Amino acid sequence: MKASFKFLNLCGSVYKQGNIVFTPDGNSVFSAVGNRISVFDLVNNKSFTFPFQNQRDIAAIALSPDGKTLISVDEIGKAIFVNVKKAVVLHRINLKKPVKCVAFSPDGKYFAVTHGAHVQVWKTPNLFVREFAPFELHHTYREHNDDVLSITWSDDSRFLLSASRDMTARIHPLEFNQSLYPKMLSSHRDAVVSAYFANGNKEIYTITRDGAVVVWRGKYDDEDGETLEIPDPEDEDFLLKNRWRLSERYWFDLAKVVSTAYHKRTNMLVAGFSSGVFGLWEMPSFTNIHTLSISQDKISSLTINPSGEWLALGATKLGQLLVWEWQSESYILKQQGHYFDMNTLSFSSDGQHIATGGDDGKVKIWNVNSGFCFVTFSDHASSISSVEFAKQGQVLFTASLDGTVRAFDLIRYRNFRTFTSPTPVQFSSLAVDPSGEVVVAGSADSFEVFMWSVQTGKLLDVLTGHEAPVNALAFAPTGNYLVSGSWDKTVRLWNVFTRTRNVQPFLLNADVLCVAFRPDGLEIAAATLDGQITFWETVDGRQTGLIEGRRDISGGRMQDDRITAANNSVNKYFTSVAYTVDGSCVIAGGNSKYVVMYNVQEGVMLKKFQISENLSLDGAQDFLDYRRMKKEGGDLMYDRGDESDLEDRRNPTLPGAQRGDLSKRRYRQDIRTKCIRFSPTGGSWAAASTEGLLIYSLDEGIVFEPLDLDIDITPQNILEVLSQKEHLKALVMAFRLNEKSLIERVYEAIPSEDIALLVRQLPRIYVPNLLSFVASHAERSPHMEFDLLWINALLGIHGRFLREHSLEHAGVLRAVQKSVMDYQKNIAALCDSNRSSIAYMMDQAKALRLRRQ
Structure with a gap:
C-alpha cells in the first residue's frame, strides 16, 4: 500500500476570523480558515485550501492588485509572503505586534500594516530576484494614540488614510516631507472603524463604531486668505495642503458597526452590524438601497468584488461565509461549517461524498471534488455520535445522543425512517448491514445493542452481554458477523443471523475505543485506552498481532502539562482505526496531532502525518516557554479572541440576565482527531479533526520509479x-x-x-x-x-x-x-433530454398540420 499521501483540502470549516478578499477578476474569494487559507471559486463552484500554514490563526490577509502574491499575518504578527499560483511560501517576516489590517498599494509596490498605534509601510519583495533581506521598511507613521483599525490607499498610491481607536482618522503621505504634516480628521464620538477616499479624493468618508457616517470635503486657502472650493487637483500634495471640513453627518441607527466596505465606482457603502444585519447605502446622499438580516451574531468581515455586484460576508461565531448578489437579491454562495466540534464521518460507496456529524446536532454531506456542503439535516436534537452510508449509496444512517437513529433519503433529502428503543437511551455507536436491510446501534446507558429492520422500522433483537457503554460497532463485509467494543475491556463477535451466536468475548487490558473489520472480513482490529491496536482472526478468534502505538502518537504538550512532550504518553491513544482498501495497512488517529499508518503484517509504522501546525491550538507545541508560564497555567491557555470586548461577552437576549461570569475566558481547543476513514477507492482518506474535515490524497507528484x-x-x-x-x-x-x-x-x-x-x-x-x-x-x-x-x-x-x-x-x-x-x-440524462425535445417537436409538427387542415 502506498503511503505517499499529501494534504488535498479542508472542508467543514469555511470561515473563522480575519478579513475576506476577492481576486482581481472577482470570480473567487479568499477566506481564512484557522491557520490556512481557503479559496472559493464562485464561477466553477469549487473550493480548495492552500497547503501552506501560518504558525497561528490568521488575523489579516491581503492580495496584490495583480493577484499573484498574497500576504498572510497571524495573531501575533508573524507574516508569510506567498506566490498564489505556485502555492509556495516565498518569504517570512515577524512584524512583532498583532496586526488588525494589511493592504497593498494600488500599484503593488508597497504594502501597509497596522502596528499597534503605528502604521508601517514596507516595500513589496520582488518575485524574480533572490534577496537576502527581501523586506525593506519604507516608513513608520506614529501620529495615532491608540490602535489603528483600518488602512486605505489613495488611487495614485501616494497617500494613506488610517482609522484608529483614538476617534481620529489621519492622512499620511507615502513620501515623507518635512514641510507637510499628516492631516487629522477628528470630531468623532467613538472609535473610527474605517475611512475611505471618494469622489476623486475630494471627499473622505469615516465610519465610527456607534453608527456615525461623517462626510469630509476638502477646501484650500488662496493667497488672499479666502476659502474656495478645490478644483481638479494638480498639486501632488493637495490632500495635505487643503483644509478638510466636516460637511455632513449621518447615522445608521441599527446597532454597533463591526465591518464596512466601500465601492468607489458605484459610490456604494456597505456596513455590517453586531446584530447580524448588513445594509447598502448610496453615497454621498446616504440613500438606503437594501437592508437584510442574515444571522443573530455579528458580521465580522465583508468586502465587495471589483465589479460591485457581489458582497462577501463572514460571521466568526457561526463559521459562516456568504456571497450575496444584491441586485437580484440572491445567494451566490452560502456555506457554514459545524457550529461545534465535528465528531464523526463516513465515505459514500463511490468515494465522492463525505457525511459528517457534529455536536451541534447537524449532519452535513460534502462533495469531495468541489469541497462544498450541498445538504444539511437538522432533525436530531442532540450531538451526533456516528454516521454511516448504506453500501447502495442512496441512504444515510445517523445515531445521536437524543435517543434516535434516523435514515435519510439522499434522493429526496428527507428523513424517511426513525428508529427508537423501548426505553430512552443514548446511542453512542452505529453499524449498517452491507445489504442495507439491518441497522444496529450501541447504547451508552443500558449497555445493549439494538437491531432494527430498515424496511419495517421494527426492533428485531436486543443483544446483551456488555457491562459498560458500547461505543464501537462494525459489520463484516460479508454481513454475517457483527463486532462490538465496549468500555468493559471486551470485544464481542456476534453471528446475528443464526440462532447460535458466538459471543465469546476477546479480553483486553484497557477500555475499547474503536473496532474495524478488514475488507475481506477475516480480521478484526481494536484500539484501546492504553494506546495499543490488537488484531484477531474472525474464524478461530486467534490473536494475530499487537501494535504498541502510544509512543508513535505521543507528541505535543498541553499548556498545563508539567512534564515534557517526549515523556507525556499517558493521555495519548487512538480513538479511530480504519483499514486500507487492500487490508495490508491500518491508519489510526486520536488524542494527538498525529495520524499514523501501520503495516499490519510487519507491525511497523510506515508514515506519520501531522494534521496541523497551528500553535493557537493546545497540544501543538512540543516545547513550552517557561517565561510565559504562571502558577494557574500558561498565559496562552485562554481564548482571548472576540470575547475581549464587553459587548461580546454580554448576552442581550433576556433583560437583566447574565451569561456566566463576564471575566470568564474560554479554554483553547485541543488538537485531536475524533474520526478517521479511508475512501473506498483507496486513493484518499479523511479525518474529522479540531480544525475541520481534512482530506488527504495520494501524491501524484512522484515523477519516476x-x-x-x-x-x-x-x-x-x-x-x-x-x-x-x-x-x-x-x-x-x-x-x-x-x-x-x-x-x-x-x-x-x-x-x-x-x-x-x-x-x-x-x-x-x-x-x-x-x-x-x-x-x-x-x-x-x-x-x-x-x-x-x-x-x-x-x-x-x-x-x-x-x-x-x-x-x-x-x-x-x-x-x-x-x-x-x-x-x-x-x-441517461442526455437521452431523457433528447426524448423530451423530440416529443415536443412532434407535438408542434402535429399541431401545425392540424392548423393547415
Whole structure:
C-alpha cells in the first residue's frame, strides 16, 4: 500500500476570523480558515485550501492588485509572503505586534500594516530576484494614540488614510516631507472603524463604531486668505495642503458597526452590524438601497468584488461565509461549517461524498471534488455520535445522543425512517448491514445493542452481554458477523443471523475505543485506552498481532502539562482505526496531532502525518516557554479572541440576565482527531479533526520509479518511439518514467483499432496502473467511447487476473466503476433530454398540420 499521501483540502470549516478578499477578476474569494487559507471559486463552484500554514490563526490577509502574491499575518504578527499560483511560501517576516489590517498599494509596490498605534509601510519583495533581506521598511507613521483599525490607499498610491481607536482618522503621505504634516480628521464620538477616499479624493468618508457616517470635503486657502472650493487637483500634495471640513453627518441607527466596505465606482457603502444585519447605502446622499438580516451574531468581515455586484460576508461565531448578489437579491454562495466540534464521518460507496456529524446536532454531506456542503439535516436534537452510508449509496444512517437513529433519503433529502428503543437511551455507536436491510446501534446507558429492520422500522433483537457503554460497532463485509467494543475491556463477535451466536468475548487490558473489520472480513482490529491496536482472526478468534502505538502518537504538550512532550504518553491513544482498501495497512488517529499508518503484517509504522501546525491550538507545541508560564497555567491557555470586548461577552437576549461570569475566558481547543476513514477507492482518506474535515490524497507528484529506469528511458526517446508507431513500447516506457502528461500523450495517440491487440500484449504488471489511469482520464476527457474501449479490453482480457487480485486492486476497480456509472448517468440524462425535445417537436409538427387542415 502506498503511503505517499499529501494534504488535498479542508472542508467543514469555511470561515473563522480575519478579513475576506476577492481576486482581481472577482470570480473567487479568499477566506481564512484557522491557520490556512481557503479559496472559493464562485464561477466553477469549487473550493480548495492552500497547503501552506501560518504558525497561528490568521488575523489579516491581503492580495496584490495583480493577484499573484498574497500576504498572510497571524495573531501575533508573524507574516508569510506567498506566490498564489505556485502555492509556495516565498518569504517570512515577524512584524512583532498583532496586526488588525494589511493592504497593498494600488500599484503593488508597497504594502501597509497596522502596528499597534503605528502604521508601517514596507516595500513589496520582488518575485524574480533572490534577496537576502527581501523586506525593506519604507516608513513608520506614529501620529495615532491608540490602535489603528483600518488602512486605505489613495488611487495614485501616494497617500494613506488610517482609522484608529483614538476617534481620529489621519492622512499620511507615502513620501515623507518635512514641510507637510499628516492631516487629522477628528470630531468623532467613538472609535473610527474605517475611512475611505471618494469622489476623486475630494471627499473622505469615516465610519465610527456607534453608527456615525461623517462626510469630509476638502477646501484650500488662496493667497488672499479666502476659502474656495478645490478644483481638479494638480498639486501632488493637495490632500495635505487643503483644509478638510466636516460637511455632513449621518447615522445608521441599527446597532454597533463591526465591518464596512466601500465601492468607489458605484459610490456604494456597505456596513455590517453586531446584530447580524448588513445594509447598502448610496453615497454621498446616504440613500438606503437594501437592508437584510442574515444571522443573530455579528458580521465580522465583508468586502465587495471589483465589479460591485457581489458582497462577501463572514460571521466568526457561526463559521459562516456568504456571497450575496444584491441586485437580484440572491445567494451566490452560502456555506457554514459545524457550529461545534465535528465528531464523526463516513465515505459514500463511490468515494465522492463525505457525511459528517457534529455536536451541534447537524449532519452535513460534502462533495469531495468541489469541497462544498450541498445538504444539511437538522432533525436530531442532540450531538451526533456516528454516521454511516448504506453500501447502495442512496441512504444515510445517523445515531445521536437524543435517543434516535434516523435514515435519510439522499434522493429526496428527507428523513424517511426513525428508529427508537423501548426505553430512552443514548446511542453512542452505529453499524449498517452491507445489504442495507439491518441497522444496529450501541447504547451508552443500558449497555445493549439494538437491531432494527430498515424496511419495517421494527426492533428485531436486543443483544446483551456488555457491562459498560458500547461505543464501537462494525459489520463484516460479508454481513454475517457483527463486532462490538465496549468500555468493559471486551470485544464481542456476534453471528446475528443464526440462532447460535458466538459471543465469546476477546479480553483486553484497557477500555475499547474503536473496532474495524478488514475488507475481506477475516480480521478484526481494536484500539484501546492504553494506546495499543490488537488484531484477531474472525474464524478461530486467534490473536494475530499487537501494535504498541502510544509512543508513535505521543507528541505535543498541553499548556498545563508539567512534564515534557517526549515523556507525556499517558493521555495519548487512538480513538479511530480504519483499514486500507487492500487490508495490508491500518491508519489510526486520536488524542494527538498525529495520524499514523501501520503495516499490519510487519507491525511497523510506515508514515506519520501531522494534521496541523497551528500553535493557537493546545497540544501543538512540543516545547513550552517557561517565561510565559504562571502558577494557574500558561498565559496562552485562554481564548482571548472576540470575547475581549464587553459587548461580546454580554448576552442581550433576556433583560437583566447574565451569561456566566463576564471575566470568564474560554479554554483553547485541543488538537485531536475524533474520526478517521479511508475512501473506498483507496486513493484518499479523511479525518474529522479540531480544525475541520481534512482530506488527504495520494501524491501524484512522484515523477519516476528508479528501479524501472535505465539510461534509454527519457521523454525524448519515448516520443521518438511513439513517432515510429511502436505504441506498446512507448506505453511501457511512459509507465516506467511515470510522468502523467507523457502517459496521457502516448495513451491518446494509440489508434482505437489497436487497443485490443495492445492490451493482450501488455505485461500484467502494468495492467492495474493502466486501468487506474483510464479511470482518472475518463473523469475529465470528452472521449467517452475511446475510454470505454480501453476499459472493455482490459476487463475482458485480464479479468481473471484482476479477479484473483481483487482485494489488492479494489480501489482501482471502484474507480473504474465510478467512471462507468458517471458515463451512464450522463448518457441517461442526455437521452431523457433528447426524448423530451423530440416529443415536443412532434407535438408542434402535429399541431401545425392540424392548423393547415
